[in-house]
Amino acid sequence: MASRDVVQYETPLTRGFRWFSGVFIALYLVWTLLPILVMFVSSFKDLLEAFKIPAVGDWSGIGVFFDFTPTLKHYRDLFVNLDFSRYMANSLVAAGGSAVISVILGSMAAYSLSRIDFRGKSDLFFWIISTRMAPVVAVMVPLYAIFRSIDLVGTLPGLILAYTTFNLPFAIWILKGFFDNVPYAIEEAQMVDGATRFQAFVAILPLVAPGVGAFIVLCILFAWNDFLFAAIIGSGGAKTLPVATRELVQPQNIQWGSIMAAGVVTTLPMMLLGLVIRRYLVTGLTMGAVKE
Amino acid sequence: MTDITLSPENSLRHGESLFRVRQLQDNVEARPAPSRIAEPTRLNPLPSKAYFFWLMAPAIILLACISIYPFFWMIYMSLHEVDIGSATWNNFENFTKLFTDTRYLKGWALLFQYSLMCLALQIGIGVFLAVVLNGARFEKVLVTALLMPMMMAPIVAGLVWYFLYNGTFGWYHWLFQSLGLLDAKSILASPNTAMLGIVLVDVWQWTPLITLITLAGLKRVPQDQLEANMVDGASPLRNFFSVTLPNLYPVLLIAVMLRFMDNFRFIDSALVLTGGGPGNATKILPIYLFEVSFKFFKLGRGAAIALTLLVVTIILGMILVKVFDRQQTRKT
Secondary structure: OHHHHOOOOOOHHHHHHHHHHHHHHHHHHHHHHHHHHHHHHHOOOOHHHHOOOOOOOOHHHHHHHHOOOOOOHHHHHHHHHOOHHHHHHHHHHHHHHHHHHHHHHHHHHHHHHHHOOOOOHHHHHHHHHHHHHOOHHHHHHHHHHHHHHOOOOOOHHHHHHHHHHHHHHHHHHHHHHHHHOOOHHHHHHHHHOOOOHHHHHHHHHHHHHHHHHHHHHHHHHHHHOOOHHHHHOOOOOOOOHHHHHHHOEOOOOEOHHHHHHHHHHHHHHHHHHHHHOHHHHHHHHOOOOOOO | OHHHHHOHHHHHHHHHHHHHHHHHHHHHHHOOOOOOOOOOOOOOOOOOHHHHHHHHHHHHHHHHHHHHHHHHHHHHHHOEEEEOOEEEEOOOHHHHHHHHOHHHHHHHHHHHHHHHHHHHHHHHHHHHHHHHHOOOOOHHHHHHHHHHHHHOOHHHHHHHHHHHHOOOOOHHHHHHHHOOOOOOOOOOOOOOOHHHHHHHHHHHHHHHHHHHHHHHHHOOOOHHHHHHHHHOOOOHHHHHHHHHHHHHHHHHHHHHHHHHHHHHHOOHHHHHHOOOOOOOOOOOHHHHHHHHHHOOOOHHHHHHHHHHHHHHHHHHHHHHHHHHHHHHHHHO
16 A cells, blocks of 8 residues: 555566466466366367367367257266266265364364474374375385275275375374464463363363364365375275265267266365365365464 | 554653563563462362373274284284285285385376475465455455366366377367467377376475465465565565565465375375376386275285385475474464
């Protein structure tokens, strides 16, 4: 606001830059939204219409893209013939289950870590966060061997446990930041009024509730979008949406219409959830290092 | 507004209050540090540590079961020839073989090449986008539109791009050909361009994150400093390089480390786009590891590769946490 008093003269150079940046933003928007648009539109196209494309260099032929009669048959196919409602339920249970476990256990641990100091705390902390950063494929090799020996491969509990390997450390790390901002005096006051220690802990939960809610959603998002764990650990009995979508790609016959529809089914709920927790997104995706 | 801040009596008052704060702080420092024993008024001292350890225990135990226990399993497996239901000691063969395994060594080189290409493009485009978006007319709406790719499951993103790249009906393939950038072969089909093909998908999906981080950093660049420079006649370009950019370094460093590690963590989209091919042109190490472990089921060998990948990631993680800590102390 204060910058108003410094007059910035319009030179050809700055005008050119402004013009250029406008064009850049517009181009970037097209580039970033186009694949999403193609996915949505193609999911309503009949197979032959989806393959229609102008000749090379025929720029006026772009209109072909919008030349189609919308059909819902791919969606019908997914839910009637292909059992996608079950895969969706699997996704929901696996993602939701691990998110709830992670946030409940994580908030207890984060609260404790934020309230006390002890020797080796930073080492414990580093261990917690390093489990979150480990490459998924590397974690999966021993996890698969263990789960196979106790018959957890191909079951929803196994998948929930697998997702907890990355959601729990994430929840602890992020929620600690929230509890650090709640002064101890509040619990003290509660305890003066006769609350037990645990009641005092429960009493400060509403103060961190918005953040906790947002991070349940983020945990769901990470788990829902996972492919590798679901493909290996959940293979067979606990097929989730991303795996089912991938399986529509068959060497001989790629069902593009169904793939695009499955993509929409997988993506749309997460896009909406992402908008809901927009305010916490940057904090969450940068592990709390950057706040907007 | 400007009148108020520039008037002399106000600046005087400002100075005074500053002085008072200084004094207060001095007083605090002068007091002896309070010790808990000497404070009888506290009715409810901090609960004992044991209580907090109990509260922490479920999470820590669960995490140990799904991270430390598998870690020792991984070490055990890496030292054995693992078959279904049996494991035989094989004298570090899993590790010694790695040194002569050209696909393993090439996997590392490709992984770094892939990560560096992704980062260079993401930082370049992301930072520039943030700078031009900062304070633009529809900033909020535009940023929301940018978020969309990040919410998409990487596997779905890979599939959609696979469709767009397709050599007969892909729209991007048509675009590349129409611009004269490609011949009839799809971008993924030629060993020279396949890497660029998978890099572009990562750039598409994660550049917005760099932009968001940079935007958050830009809001904290001291405006008065920029103005002072401008009054002194500095050009906007000069201002950007000598004030804005140095202020962005810390957040950018975090962004770089996060993306670098995510490139190690996720291979979903690359897996559907090329699966490591054509030939081995895009067989970055995690994809090679995936093949060894879950296609050929050589779990012992896979564990050895996984261990080396994990060690490098942990070293990167240590650096990242150091950077985090420095950020935290700077803020307070």
